[in-house]
Each structure stands twice: as structure tokens, then as C-alpha cells.
Amino acid sequence: MSSASLPPTGRAIVKNVLSGDTVVLRARPQGGPPPEKVLSLANLQAPRLGTARDPEKEEPYAYESREFLRQLLVGKEVAYKVEYTTSTNQRDFGVIVLQHPVDGESNVNRLAIKEGWARARAADGKRTATDEQEQLAILEAEASANQKGIFRDTGAAARTVSYDVKDDARAFLEKHKGKPIPAVLEQVRDGSTFRVLLLLPDGTHQYITLMLSGLKAPTYRKGVPNVQDLVEEYGEEAKYFVESRLLQRDIKVVLEGLSSNDNFVGSVQFPAGNIAEALLAEGLAKVVDWNITLVTGGPQRYRAAEQKAKDKKLRLWKTWAGKPRVAGPEPEFDAVVTRVISADTLIVESAATGKERRIQLASIRAPKGPEKKEQPAARDASIKEYGYDFEAKEFLRSRCIGKPVHVVIDYVKPAEGQYEERECATVTQGSKNLAELLVSRGLADIIRHRKDDDNRSSQYDSLLIALDRAQKAQKGIHSPKDAPLHRISDASATVNKAKQFFPFLQRSGTVAGVVDYVSSGSRFRIYVPTQNCTLTLVLGGIRAPKVGRPGEKSEPFGQEALDFVSKRVMQRDVEFSVEGQDKVGGFIGALYITINDERKNVAAMLLEEGLASVHDYSASQSPNSHVLYSAEKGAREAKKGVWKNYTETEEPVQEQKFDESKPLETKDVIVSNIEGGGRLFLQVKGADLNRLEDLMSRFAQHHQSASTGAHQPRNGEYCSAQFSADDQWYRARVKKTNPDKTYQLIYIDYGNSETVPSTRIRPLDPSFSTTHLAPQAIEARLAYLRVPELDQDYGEEAYEYLRDATENRDLVAKIVGKVPGVSSPQALNVILYDKKSLTSAGGESINERVVRDGFGTVERAIVKRLNAEAKTVDKVAAWSKAQKTAGNKTVVERMVDAQEEAKGARTNMWRYGDFTEDDE
Incomplete structure (x- = not known):
């Protein structure tokens, strides 16, 4: 800060507001930080703010009074005049005038009293009150009568404010981490360290020290008691750069971490841009690796901003010469690890070019596997043995696969024999050097370079220290114990x-x-x-x-x-x-x-x-x-x-094939819904059905608190729907949108269908999506049968018969194949058995019972096949009769037998004779 001072009268910019009656003015900059003046408003007094040393001295409405002036004045150019200076503490008192009046008033002293945020100072009794003092007294009386500002509630308490994080800083961080918090930047200590007032969601205020993540500005330390002043080059300029843009502005703070001394590390959001990027681009700060990974949105923008300053050789980079290229155009780059080949070799994808590069960790050597011994002939050749090589590779994989890293090419190892040219690099993840981590855990050794060999890791000294620690602690490959043996079978x-x-x-x-x-x-x-x-x-x-x-x-x-x-x-x-x-x-x-x-x-x-x-x-x-x-x-x-070049055509429906010589897949099922025509919905018993019970419990709780309101889904969209029979919520899919804005739905876990208005539909929360649990209702049809629809003769009777045969029963389904030509891609042709009556020989299926009791017929294609084999219907009947004692009938043959019995006994559908003759 310049030692020069502002004149007693003139124009200035309001730098910040100290309280409801005191501001700091500064001149316009000319070749460096400008002079400043602290000015108190004459003839008035605002409520006193507390301090970190004396927080109990804060008076009610002190913060609101300060906020009135801050929002009115900070960053604006004003006219000012010093009216008097106290002799005891050389404090200047005066008047501030706005360029543009507010409600017809440009005198800030009068505005503060008019709005009720300060009281007029009475004459001291030795002097007659001036006209201005009388005017301020009148304005105060009006504000009091109108209950403005401090006169709203005379019994109000002071705000709740904390000047320190009294609880554990880590707990405070975890509670608010990653959430933008409204705040006011109260003090700039240096270009990257601030004092910030957080305006917490619960209405309380919290002061913290905030260090910008990902960068460090030059130190500015002046006037700190018992500490030597230290102002690094460009430190004052960096401090002013931030003050002129952010001091006492409304910002948002994103807490991201803690420093070693428990100061908070985070980012600052404000409408004009990112202050961290601006500092870096102007050469007023440098990226630091220890917390660059904490930056919300990643480090790429920060590094790009810093590179611009380097290219222009601005300020901190004025002598920067650039690093000579070691390997192609990217000797240093950010990347993502795509594969771990071994403990010392990675495949990374450059963030800038998108190309993959094979990188060997500089100056380290991966551990070898266990020594190969003579294997007995009886040893299983499908079993492979690994030692520390497995642990080292797994350590790297679990730590950095798919994660961002920073790569610095240290040297290039030329091609030699069967080995190709290799780029050797220092790879860091955040502030951690991967090679150093491996060495410190005894999961890698280091290469001993010759003294005149400059082709070594740029962090070679750190590797030597890590090796010394690992050897002393007898970790990993330095342990006197036998190496671990991992036997992995194929x-x-x-x-x-x-x-x-x-x-x-x-x-x-x-x-x-x-x-x-x-x-x-x-x-x-x-x-x-x-x-x-x-x-x-x-x-x-x-x-x-x-x-x-x-x-x-x-x-x-x-x-x-x-x-x-x-x-x-x-x-x-x-x-x-x-x-x-x-x-x-x-x-x-x-x-x-x-x-x-x-x-x-x-x-x-x-x-x-x-x-x-x-x-x-x-x-x-x-x-x-x-x-x-x-x-x-x-x-x-x-x-x-x-x-890409697909043209949708109508695919012909293929006739269902069957081959009973092949074993059929069998599943334990329950019937969740029955429709006409022999169609039904099955739920397969097992782990997923158990998961459905848990999902539906959470589903019900979710919809007790979820927001209400109509939802208008698209055809085919999954959604939540309220079933009209019990008013409970279930997962559903839209089958059709009707012109009257109602929706035909199918409940995907049970198979029920109905039409509902949009008021009974909500979007399906992603936590309940079909990627977490597939639909549990599988559409099925009784294989080889035709069952009448509900609107046909015996349709209602067939429906009731099938319901009695399957409802609340444990069933077994033998899956014949897919149903051709249905809308659901997983609709199955099934043969159903009641589990209680199922025998090793199969027993009577529900399909067979439906036919025998005259509520369904065998598909004509099957009857035609048997007709062709027997040449005539009479021979088929004779053949069927002969088979009754054979004991080796197939499911289809048993169904044909059952149909002949029903036809002969004129049971139900056959009451008036063979109605299928009309179809021939």
C-alpha cells in the first residue's frame, strides 16, 4: 500500500466499508497500488460491529447497517469532503456524495439515517447545533416513526457469528464441501489468501481463512506483530489485483480441502469470472501441484492460463526460457491412465491430443515374479504364480486407473535389442509421485545411475530418500520374510x-x-x-x-x-x-x-x-x-x-419351432397377472425377486416425500405410476398416449395394464431405473395352445379356469422359446406345471389340463404335423389310443391325447361337436 494519502476533498473509489459509518477510500491507480483514506461519516453513529477479540461487543443491526453501506458504495466513485479530524486519534470525519441520487438523495450521511441504519449525533452542548445536525435529527425521527432499520425491533439480538471454526475443521469441511456458499470477501492478505465471511444456510455467519486451490501468489506480509515483513516481487501487485475486483463483493465459496495448518482450501465464484485463472493469466501466481487436483472442474484451465503467462513472459515468468523438448511436442502434459502394464509401465491418454502414450516410470525397476522352479508333471499348468510383481501392479491399478495424472518426460531410453524406444517420466497424481509411492512401500527398486548419467528422474533425490525409508522399515521386497505367493487359476x-x-x-x-x-x-x-x-x-x-x-x-x-x-x-x-x-x-x-x-x-x-x-x-x-x-x-x-444405413422393414412372423428331444430351460415362477387368450405374466423366483421387495419398500417411502404434480411422459418411457386399485406407486412403462392426454401403461414388475391421467404419473427416479433392477414381469403364453380371448365364447370361463389353476401357487415353467410376433421382445412360450404335482417323469402340465377340460385347443400346425405322420385323422386317434399305455409320450402328444378326450366327451368348447372342422 502506498504511504501517500488522499487530499481532504476530492473524488475517490470506495474500496471497502468497515462499519455502518466508516469507509475506506482509494484513488485511481497510477503505476501501482493507489493511496487510501479511512473516512467516518460526520454527525452520525451506526451500531458497533464485534471483532474476533471482542465478539460480544457487537450490537444489534450492526451487520445490517454495514451491509447497507457496502451494497450502496463498494466499488463506486464518490465525492468526499473531510469536515474535521479528531486530535486524539487523527480520525477523519466527513461527507460522501453519490454521483447518482437514491430516492432523490445523494448525501450518503443523510441516506444512512433516512433508512434507519444510523443515529444522528446530538450537539455536544458547548456549541449550537448546525443546520445539518438539525436536519439529521429530523430524518432520524422520521425513520423511527416509520420503524425503519434499527427502529424495526428495539429488542432484536445481534447476529450469530463465529470468528473461528470452533468445531473440527475437517467436520466443517465435510458438511459443506463442494457446495457453493454465499459469502463476502472481507480481507485480502495476499493474492491467494483471503479472510472470508460465509453466510451459512442456517442464517449464521462464519469467518474463515481461505487459500485458493491450485495456485500460490507471491507473499505479501506487512505490519504483522512480531513477524518480519516480507513482500515478494509482485506480491503487492497481486494483492491489489484481487482487492480491486473482489474486496467486499458478493461471491460464492466452494470449499475443497484443508491445508497442513487447517486453513480452508477452495475456489471463489463470482459473476465476472474466475479470479484464480485471472491471476495465473497475468503472471501474478503460479500453479502448485499439492492441491491442484482439488480444483472444482479440474486443473486444465489453470494450467492453460499459466501457460499463457509463460508464453508472454509476464511478471513472475519474465525470465522463463521454457523447457527443452525431450520427446516430441509434449514433454510435460496432463493425462488419464488407461492401462497399467506393470509396476513401472503405464499407458496414458494425453488430455491435449487424446493420443495414447506408453510411459515408463523414470529411474525405478518393477519387482520380479517368483523364481520358476522345476514343476512336477502333475502340477496344474492352468495355475500361475505371482509375487510382489502382482502386488505392485495391483497397487498402481487400484490407485490410478482412469484417474488424471501429470506427466513430465525426464529422458528417452533409446531402442536396444528387443526393446523399443521408451519415454521415461515422472508421473504425479495430485502431489504424489507414483514412483516414490511404490519405492516407499517396497514395491519397486531404483536404478543406480552413473554419476555422469543425466538421464534420470527429475525427483531422483526423493526416490533415494524413499528407498532408504523402505529399507529401514524392511517393507516389501526389502523384507527378510519370504515373498508372498499369489496362485491364480485359469x-x-x-x-x-x-x-x-x-x-x-x-x-x-x-x-x-x-x-x-x-x-x-x-x-x-x-x-x-x-x-x-x-x-x-x-x-x-x-x-x-x-x-x-x-x-x-x-x-x-x-x-x-x-x-x-x-x-x-x-x-x-x-x-x-x-x-x-x-x-x-x-x-x-x-x-x-x-x-x-x-x-x-x-x-x-x-x-x-x-x-x-x-x-x-x-x-x-x-x-x-x-x-x-x-x-x-x-x-x-x-x-x-x-x-447407420438401416431401413426398417416389416419382418414376417416365423412359425414357432419346437424340438422336444432337447432339454428345456426350467425356472421356478409365480404368476403375477393373467390376461385373455392364454397370455400371462410370470415372475422368476430368486435373488432379483427378493430385490424387488426391497425396491418396492424404498419406492413407497420415496413417493411419500417426492414432489407432486402431473407428468407427461413419451411413448415407451419408464415412469412411476399410481395404480388405481390400491393407490400405491409402481414402476411402469408407457404403451400409448391417448388424444385426451391419458396414458396406457403396463406395470413392468407385475404385468397389469391400465389407462391413467397424467396426475397419477411421475418421472422415474434414476435410483429405481431398470439398470439397477430389470423389469420382473415376463410376458408369456401357454405353449402349443390357442385359448379363446375374453370377448369370445368360453373366453371368460378360460380366464377363470387359468386363474384357479395358477393363482397363489408355486409353479415351474419349462421355456420352449420366444412367442413370435408379440410386442414384448422377451415374451416366452412356456409349459407350466404345479410344483406340488410335478414328478421326475414330468406329470400333467397346466397346458394339458386346459386342453383336457375344454378351455383351449392345440395349435393347428401341430395337429397337421401329426396328421401328416398318421395320414388320416382316424389313424391319429388310433395311434393316440395305442400310446396311452406306452408311457413314453411327449408333452405335445399328451396335449393331442387330451384334445381327443375333450372332443369325444364334448367338454365345454366341444359341447356342440368339432368346431375346428369349419377352419379346415
Whole structure:
């Protein structure tokens, strides 16, 4: 601050407001920080503010009085005049005049009293009151009569304010971290350290010391008791740069961390821009690595701003010569780790170019695996052994895969023998040097360079210190104990090996793992820590384009599919479920990755991008089939990827094929809803159905507190809907939007359908989406049968018969295949059995009972096939009669037998004879 002072009269800019009756004025800058003057408003007195030393001295309305002046004056040019100066403390008193009047008044002294934020000072009794003092007294009386300002409530208490974080600073940070908090910047200590008043949501005020994250301005320390003054070059300029823009302005503070002495670290938001970026761009501050990762929005903008100042050689960078290029155009860059090859080798993707680079950590050597000994011939060759090499690689993977790092190329190791040229670098994550972390934990050794060898890590001394600590503590490879032995089995080495693991994996539901390698868009190598094994997982329900081997051509979009999943799941922590096995030892199932706290199905992600297509047969057997078909439909409509040139055509409905010589998939089910025509909805018993109970409990609680109001969804959209029968909320999907703004819905977990108004619909919260739990109601039809619709003869009777046979019963469904031509992609043809009557030989199915009791007929295609085999209907009847004692009838044959019995006994639908003759 300049030692010069402002003249007693003139024009100035209001720098800040100390209280409701005292301000700090400054001149316009000319070649440096300008002179200042503290001026108190004459003939009035505002309520006193408390201080950190004497907080109890704060009077009611003191803060509001100060706020009135702050919002009125800060940053504005005013006219001022010093009327007198006290002899005891040389305090100047005077008048301030605005350029533009407020409510017809430009005299700030009068405005403060007129609005009730100060009291007029009475004459001291020795002198006659001046005209101005009399005028101020009149204004005070009017403000009091109108109950303005301090006269609103004479019993009001002072504000609740804390000058220190009395509770644990860490707890305060966790409570408010990442949330923009309204604040006023009260003091600028230096260009990157401020005193800030936080205006907390509960109405209380909190003073804190705030250090800007990601940068450090030159030190400005002057007039601190018992501490030597220190003003670094450009320190005063940086301080003024911030003061002129932010001092006593309304800002928002985002708390991001704590410094070593428990000062808060964070960012400042204000309408004119980012003060941290401005300081960096003007060369008034430098980026610091220790907290750059805390910056909201990431460090890229800060580094870019600093680089601009470097390029222009501004202020702090006036002598900057630039670092000589070591390896191409990016000797130093920000990147994201995409793969960990070993404890000393990473693949990173440059944030600037988007290109991948293979980086070796400078001056360190990864630990070796266990020594290979002569293996007995009987030893399982599918088991591999690892030591500290596994622990070191896993340490790096878990710490930095997919995370931002900063890379500084220290040297380039030339190609030698079978080794290619290698870029050796110091890689830091935040303030942590990855190489130093490995060495300090005994998970890597350092390379001993020759004294004249400058090709070494720029942090070589730090590595030596870390090595010394690890050796003294006998950590990792320096331990006298035997190295750990990790024996990892290959569960997909052979078909028989896979069969040993299959029952456990299938029963376990979802299993945690790590993607170790990606072969194609739908084929993955996964490490399963709980089982100490690796396995091959093939995504069920989809087909991804193949990637050609070296020298071969890939299928269209094969490489794109591989790149897409590799970028998202390579070496990431994942979950997977197993549904089946292939013929070479691989497991078929689903893979899930959590991205931004959302659990996503990788197969669905590929389908959404048009980088795969649904495989109908396997999709129909997958519990995620609806998700897969919906994802493919979206990509097809958007013409993404493989659907780029797709033209939708009407596909002919294929006749349902059946082959009873093959074993059928069997599931324990319950019937959740029945419709006419033999259509019904099934819920498969198991872990997902148990999860549905938990979901519905949370669903009900959510809708007790969720906001009300009509929602107008699109066709096909998932939503929450209030079922009219019980007024409870369920997950639903829109089947059709009616002209009268009502909506035809299907409740996806139970199968019920109804039409409701928009007032009974809300958006589906993402935490209850089908990516977290697939729809639990599966549409099905009684296989091989025709059952009358509700509006046909015996339709109502057939519906009631089927309800009696299935309602509240434990059933077993044998799945024949998909129902052709239905709207739901996962609709199944099933043969239903009552679990109580099911025998090892099969027993009588519900399908058969429906036919025998005359409430359904066998499909004509099946009867025609048997007619063709027997040549005539009479021979079919004779053949059927002969089979009754054979004991080896198929399900279809039993149904035909049952139909002949019903026809002969004229049961229900057959009451008036063979009505099917008219259809021939």
C-alpha cells in the first residue's frame, strides 16, 4: 500500500466499508497500488460491529447497517469532503456524495439515517447545533416513526457469528464441501489468501481463512506483530489485483480441502469470472501441484492460463526460457491412465491430443515374479504364480486407473535389442509421485545411475530418500520374510475346469472382479479376487462385430466396439453375473460398470451406441433382455453404428419351432397377472425377486416425500405410476398416449395394464431405473395352445379356469422359446406345471389340463404335423389310443391325447361337436 494519502476533498473509489459509518477510500491507480483514506461519516453513529477479540461487543443491526453501506458504495466513485479530524486519534470525519441520487438523495450521511441504519449525533452542548445536525435529527425521527432499520425491533439480538471454526475443521469441511456458499470477501492478505465471511444456510455467519486451490501468489506480509515483513516481487501487485475486483463483493465459496495448518482450501465464484485463472493469466501466481487436483472442474484451465503467462513472459515468468523438448511436442502434459502394464509401465491418454502414450516410470525397476522352479508333471499348468510383481501392479491399478495424472518426460531410453524406444517420466497424481509411492512401500527398486548419467528422474533425490525409508522399515521386497505367493487359476482353461466354477458363479448372483483384458467388444478376461482365478466372460444376449487378427480385416465397427469398451472397463473394478457356458470354457453372462455412481450394463452400453446387435436366442433367455432390446431400438432409431444405413422393414412372423428331444430351460415362477387368450405374466423366483421387495419398500417411502404434480411422459418411457386399485406407486412403462392426454401403461414388475391421467404419473427416479433392477414381469403364453380371448365364447370361463389353476401357487415353467410376433421382445412360450404335482417323469402340465377340460385347443400346425405322420385323422386317434399305455409320450402328444378326450366327451368348447372342422 502506498504511504501517500488522499487530499481532504476530492473524488475517490470506495474500496471497502468497515462499519455502518466508516469507509475506506482509494484513488485511481497510477503505476501501482493507489493511496487510501479511512473516512467516518460526520454527525452520525451506526451500531458497533464485534471483532474476533471482542465478539460480544457487537450490537444489534450492526451487520445490517454495514451491509447497507457496502451494497450502496463498494466499488463506486464518490465525492468526499473531510469536515474535521479528531486530535486524539487523527480520525477523519466527513461527507460522501453519490454521483447518482437514491430516492432523490445523494448525501450518503443523510441516506444512512433516512433508512434507519444510523443515529444522528446530538450537539455536544458547548456549541449550537448546525443546520445539518438539525436536519439529521429530523430524518432520524422520521425513520423511527416509520420503524425503519434499527427502529424495526428495539429488542432484536445481534447476529450469530463465529470468528473461528470452533468445531473440527475437517467436520466443517465435510458438511459443506463442494457446495457453493454465499459469502463476502472481507480481507485480502495476499493474492491467494483471503479472510472470508460465509453466510451459512442456517442464517449464521462464519469467518474463515481461505487459500485458493491450485495456485500460490507471491507473499505479501506487512505490519504483522512480531513477524518480519516480507513482500515478494509482485506480491503487492497481486494483492491489489484481487482487492480491486473482489474486496467486499458478493461471491460464492466452494470449499475443497484443508491445508497442513487447517486453513480452508477452495475456489471463489463470482459473476465476472474466475479470479484464480485471472491471476495465473497475468503472471501474478503460479500453479502448485499439492492441491491442484482439488480444483472444482479440474486443473486444465489453470494450467492453460499459466501457460499463457509463460508464453508472454509476464511478471513472475519474465525470465522463463521454457523447457527443452525431450520427446516430441509434449514433454510435460496432463493425462488419464488407461492401462497399467506393470509396476513401472503405464499407458496414458494425453488430455491435449487424446493420443495414447506408453510411459515408463523414470529411474525405478518393477519387482520380479517368483523364481520358476522345476514343476512336477502333475502340477496344474492352468495355475500361475505371482509375487510382489502382482502386488505392485495391483497397487498402481487400484490407485490410478482412469484417474488424471501429470506427466513430465525426464529422458528417452533409446531402442536396444528387443526393446523399443521408451519415454521415461515422472508421473504425479495430485502431489504424489507414483514412483516414490511404490519405492516407499517396497514395491519397486531404483536404478543406480552413473554419476555422469543425466538421464534420470527429475525427483531422483526423493526416490533415494524413499528407498532408504523402505529399507529401514524392511517393507516389501526389502523384507527378510519370504515373498508372498499369489496362485491364480485359469477357470476357463478347459471346459471341465469351467464346469467346476460354474455352479458357484451362477448361484452367487453378481460377483466382483477386475477386467484384465478386452479381446473384443463382447469378450473379456476377468480376474476374480475372491476365487483367486481368472476367467473369460462373453456378454450374453448380444453379438459384437469381430476384430480381425493381425493381417486380417475386422468386421465393420469391430475396432470401434473394442475401443469403446476398452476405454470404459479396461482394468476397472466391475461386477458380473454368469448365466451359462460356451463350448470352449468361457462363461456367458452380463457385465456391469459403475460410472458416476450409476451402475450400467456394458452390453446395453454397446447396443446404445450401435456397436452391437441383439442375439435373439440368447437374449430371450437373459434376465436383461428387455434392457437389451430397448437399447438396440434406440440405436436403430438414431441410426447409430451398425444401424447407420438401416431401413426398417416389416419382418414376417416365423412359425414357432419346437424340438422336444432337447432339454428345456426350467425356472421356478409365480404368476403375477393373467390376461385373455392364454397370455400371462410370470415372475422368476430368486435373488432379483427378493430385490424387488426391497425396491418396492424404498419406492413407497420415496413417493411419500417426492414432489407432486402431473407428468407427461413419451411413448415407451419408464415412469412411476399410481395404480388405481390400491393407490400405491409402481414402476411402469408407457404403451400409448391417448388424444385426451391419458396414458396406457403396463406395470413392468407385475404385468397389469391400465389407462391413467397424467396426475397419477411421475418421472422415474434414476435410483429405481431398470439398470439397477430389470423389469420382473415376463410376458408369456401357454405353449402349443390357442385359448379363446375374453370377448369370445368360453373366453371368460378360460380366464377363470387359468386363474384357479395358477393363482397363489408355486409353479415351474419349462421355456420352449420366444412367442413370435408379440410386442414384448422377451415374451416366452412356456409349459407350466404345479410344483406340488410335478414328478421326475414330468406329470400333467397346466397346458394339458386346459386342453383336457375344454378351455383351449392345440395349435393347428401341430395337429397337421401329426396328421401328416398318421395320414388320416382316424389313424391319429388310433395311434393316440395305442400310446396311452406306452408311457413314453411327449408333452405335445399328451396335449393331442387330451384334445381327443375333450372332443369325444364334448367338454365345454366341444359341447356342440368339432368346431375346428369349419377352419379346415
